[in-house]
Amino acid sequence: xxxxxxxxxxxxxxxxxxxxxxxxxxxxxxxxxxxxxxxxxxxxxxxxxxxxxxxxxxxxxxxxxxxxxxxxxxxxxxxxxxxxxxxxxxxxxxxxxxxxxxxxxxxxxxxxxxxxxxxxxxxxxxxxxxxxxxxxxxxxxxxxxxxxxxxxxxxxxxxxxxxxxxxxxxxxxxxxxxxxxxxxxxxxxxxxxxxxxx
Numbered sequence: 001x002x003x004x005x006x007x008x009x010x011x012x013x014x015x016x017x018x019x020x021x022x023x024x025x026x027x028x029x030x031x032x033x034x035x036x037x038x039x040x041x042x043x044x045x046x047x048x049x050x051x052x053x054x055x056x057x058x059x060x061x062x063x064x065x066x067x068x069x070x071x072x073x074x075x076x077x078x079x080x081x082x083x084x085x086x087x088x089x090x091x092x093x094x095x096x097x098x099x100x101x102x103x104x105x106x107x108x109x110x111x112x113x114x115x116x117x118x119x120x121x122x123x124x125x126x127x128x129x130x131x132x133x134x135x136x137x138x139x140x141x142x143x144x145x146x147x148x149x150x151x152x153x154x155x156x157x158x159x160x161x162x163x164x165x166x167x168x169x170x171x172x173x174x175x176x177x178x179x180x181x182x183x184x185x186x187x188x189x190x191x192x193x194x195x196x197x198x
Contacts, residue, residue, distance in 0.1 A: 041117035043083035052087035
């Protein structure tokens with residue numbers, strides 16, 4: 001793994017083709033939310049299938065928590081679609097069939113020359129593709145459990161959302177003034193105070 005790919009560093013903003021054959025950039029997919037990024041071996045790996053089945057079951061909570069998830073695998077777009085469908089995933093899968101990520105990050109899994117995958121890593125990213133946590137999943141137990149992800153996402157969200165604690169100084173005044181910039185999800189809405197609202 002490249003030396004700069006550590007907590008506090010910035011993950012490269014790759015542009016790859018998604019499962020619908022549409023070019024997508026990671027920063028656009030992330031937006032202003034936390035993101036789980038899974039670098040997968042691909043369709044042939046039972047460990048990847050198990051991890052993605054667990055993530056698919058967890059996905060409603062990921063979406064509810066204003067969090068994005070993206071999988072990058074070395075599969076072709078056609079095979080990637082099969083992989084995504086077989087695990088019931090509802091998020092974007094990106095194809096790295098040309099091994100761009102694998103080569104750039106220096107994560108070729110040299111123990112499998114037949115499939116030439118990348119070592120499976122999972123990242124929890126803060127907005128701006130800033131790395132919060134890195135999990136090396138070459139061995140299955142190195143991959144994050146749902147509890148690990150929940151803890152990481154709690155830490156990230158608490159750090160990036162000024163309204164994590166609604167009793168924090170200034171938040172109530174901010175709300176009453178009609179300025180919603182410190183209140184996530186409301187910051188893009190034109191919400192008028194109702195009569196009697198405090």
